[in-house]
Amino acid sequence: MAKAYEDILIIPGIEVSVENGHLIILGVEECPTHPSSIERVIDFSKERDGIVVIPHPYRELGIGDTSEDIEADAIEILNPHATQEENKKAEDLARRINLPSVAGSDAHSLQEMWLAYTKVDAKQEVDDILKAIKNGRVKVASTKIAV
Numbered sequence: 001m002a003k004a005y006e007d008i009l010i011i012p013g014i015e016v017s018v019e020n021g022h023l024i025i026l027g028v029e030e031c032p033t034h035p036s037s038i039e040r041v042i043d044f045s046k047e048r049d050g051i052v053v054i055p056h057p058y059r060e061l062g063i064g065d066t067s068e069d070i071e072a073d074a075i076e077i078l079n080p081h082a083t084q085e086e087n088k089k090a091e092d093l094a095r096r097i098n099l100p101s102v103a104g105s106d107a108h109s110l111q112e113m114w115l116a117y118t119k120v121d122a123k124q125e126v127d128d129i130l131k132a133i134k135n136g137r138v139k140v141a142s143t144k145i146a147v
Contacts, residue, residue, distance in 0.1 A: 009124050015055065016041050021063035023072075024053040024104075027130045038063070042071050051130050053102060055079065057093060058086040068097055074133050078103035078140040080115040100133060103140035116142045 013026040018038045025032075025041065027050040032041055045052050051073040056062045059082040067075065077091040078101075094101045103116040119139045122132035132138060 009126065009129070011126055011129060013050075017061075018063070020066060021057075021061045022055050023063070024055050024076075025050045026053060026133070027051055027126065038066070038070055051134055053104075053133075054099075055104060056082050056086070056090070056106070058082065058089045062086075062090075065093075067093055072099060074100040074102045074138075076104050077101040078116045078142060079106050080112070080142070080144060081106050100136035100138055101140055102133060102138055103142065115144045116140065 011026055012029045013024060014028065014031055015022050015024050016032060016036055017034070018036050018041055023038065023041050025045045028045065028048045032044040042052055052071070053074045053076060054063060054067045054072045055076045056079045057064055057067050057075060059079060075090055075094040077094050078087055082090070091101060102118040105112055105115045105117060107113045107115070118133070119141050120129050120132045121137035122128040
């Protein structure tokens, strides 16, 4: 599919199931072994220079307040499948633990693409984008959700 959109940079990554929810690793092209603990996923990511994003922390399969105790690089604060209250709790969490905020469409179909996304202040290169996310040079955006 990427070949049809040559002007779009694809960031490699994976959403990983852990004991009490999900984590996203960006910048890697392989999967950690399963079942995975949060600690193993964090170590896996660090060993490969990936970054860890906590997706939808207060939605189903989110790790919730456990997020405060792990070494993540960013928190998803805007997810179109989360309620406004769940997104607000995620935003409050990101502020409280001083992590950059990102958005994700959590798309499972073409109709769900671009409902929420992250604007990144970076060159169109994977490494620069990953650094920008870690450094908070990001802004959440949406085509359907009031931001």
